[in-house]
Amino acid sequence: MTVKVRADGARRSGKGRSRAALMALSGVVALAACGGHTGTTGSQGGSQGGFQQAPQTNGTLTVWVDSTRLAAAKLYQKTHPTAKINIVSYDGDANGSNYLQTKVSLFNRTRKGWPDVVFSSQNNETSWAVQAGFTAPLNKGLIPQSTLAGWAPGANSPCTVNGTLYCLRNDLAQTVLWYNAPLMKKWGYKIPATWEEYQALGQKVATEHRGYLVGSAGDTFTPEIFMWASKCGANQITGAKAVTVNTTSANCTRMAALLDTLIKNRSMSLSSVFSTDFDKNQADKILMLPGTSWFGGALFEGTFKTPKGQIAVAPMPQWSGDPTPAVGNVGGGTWLLSAHSTNLKAATDFLTWVTTANDYQGKVAPGYPAYAPAAKVWLANQTSSHYYANDITGPLQTAAGQVWSGWGYGQFSQEAIWAATITPGTTSGKSIVSMLPAWQKAIVNYARTNGYKVSQ
């Protein structure tokens, strides 16, 4: 079965009436019709907080969340019984689905239907949402500077465009080294502090305990865990529409060669950690797994159901001789506030609560909160649950400040490019080192298609 997708909508007000009539006939209306505001016009809008505000109505607040953040919206409703809130669940834009962008471009055509507050699991939404006029500036009066100062250093950099803050980071996704503590102890292995030690240990595991894993390179976020942490300049966003791409520097090839070695001796898996294959055959063979902060709750505790007291955290290995430690980052969601909202006060209130309140971020949220005071409470809670075999506070807190800033947040998805360019090659036995030029070409092509000026 195939479906032909057409996009319709009134492009200009000049042709408005006939266009609107045509649109009423076209199927897209059915898609675009949800979540429209029907409130009456109240106080007049105007240019406050750095943008042209819509007339405010104090109507029902529409909030879009993914299934994980549903708990947050529901908790808000419970703790704020007088708030009128309409919770809509969507895919959270996961895996670069572009659902939000697709919908907003349709709403922009129909001039209605925008949600007031949106959660996205992606942290590059500002790359299109600012241009589309969808996101409201937050640091120009909507949210006080004293509140914004609470975010971890650099946490909101994916949300900042030319000094203006257009979204709030929900959680951090700094990378660390997860490992099976009892197993490491039993086999007498030392936690690797450098990538050289990590590779040597991988080779040792391959001969001494065949079948056990020191990591996985089968996921779309493999470049973010390994290449980002190795300071590989594949994604240096230098301006709003400018990127520098260099995938063949020594920083890239050293990590690619490490991965190739471990893939070849099979101590590095080529299956996605979320695949059925990995869950069934490899999840109980993990000795070490470089991954992000949310691996603990989402992957080990949630998906693999690893028993209590096994999983521990160490800092990400570093290249020996490198004076400035660096880690990668995989996602970490963001919250966006619609510039078209007719309920700015209620929307701002929700946004502030959901990103900073200990009731949610400190006690319920599955990921490491981006808001530092909430992160403290969250870490204390994790420690008191005694799920982990060591104290995860130190390594996670340190890593939070070590995310290498040379990897940016562009409109094109680095995950998607890696998945389509490198993953089929590694599956068929090609080395990553040999595919680095092809990776470069693909990034350049996608960047240009998205209107980026590319330097190489």
Add this chain to the structure above:
Amino acid sequence: VSTPSIRGRAGTSIARRAWWPGRAGHVFVAPYVVLLIAFGIVPTGYAIDFAFTDTTGRFAGLSNFTAAAADFRFGSAAAHVAVYLLFWLVSLVVFVVGLALLLHNVAVRGLGRTLRFLYYLPGALAGAASVMVWLFMLDPTVSPAGFLLRAFGLDTFGQVIAPGHLPLVLTAIAFWTGAGGWIVVMYGALNNISPELLEAARIDGAGPWQTAWRVQIPLLRKWIVYMVILAFAVGAQLFVEPQLLSQASNGVAGRDYSLNQLSYDFAFQNNDLGTAAAVSVTLLLVSLLAAVLFVVKSGFFDAD
């Protein structure tokens, strides 16, 4: 459409109705015409409008078309669709006709009816849902046919969806979901062939093979052409199969695979409706051209 019953009535109603003799027929067709205009003709006109205008609504000549053709994904997407069409049309013609003939020759009535039902069953599933079934079928870890995949040396989902396998994989999905309806249609067409003709062939000494090759298939020609024209248009618009495959594999396979996916990307990722429409209009032209070619070459509208 003629309505002889109306003419037979007495009185003034004959005089009144005579000026519009096909009224009942028009009433039956009207809902379809309304839907055709609303969801077929108007959007097509709209797409053509978009394809020839820029973002400000001014006439843009062929610039949207050249922009689409210049995109780095266009050539590979067009090649993917062409290879897929080849696989899909050949498999459709060979297997649909073959299976319909087989079905027609099954002497046991109950078996024939059961097979007919089985062929049609996958088509009864909603399109996207039937593609989802395949995502399980193709994952050796969970597939009921996992042993077959492993026999071919395919141990993981990633190996199954390697780029070289995609035309076959997509054809298998499309055939499974779409061929059942055509088998039933062909079977109906076979039933229309007069039994005397087959009887005569048998008396002349033709076996089942010769009957099929020299009598039944030539008489099915128009139906086959009809199927190829529609299947070509549907196949050229390949979208759901690679799109779902892409989502299931987190983008490893199927991303930007077909022209329609490219059009979708232009529209919703790059906010470039003009170029997106240009791709759609190109597909429409190619499908129309193919249809005209098939109609002319096969004498589709010639009277028997």
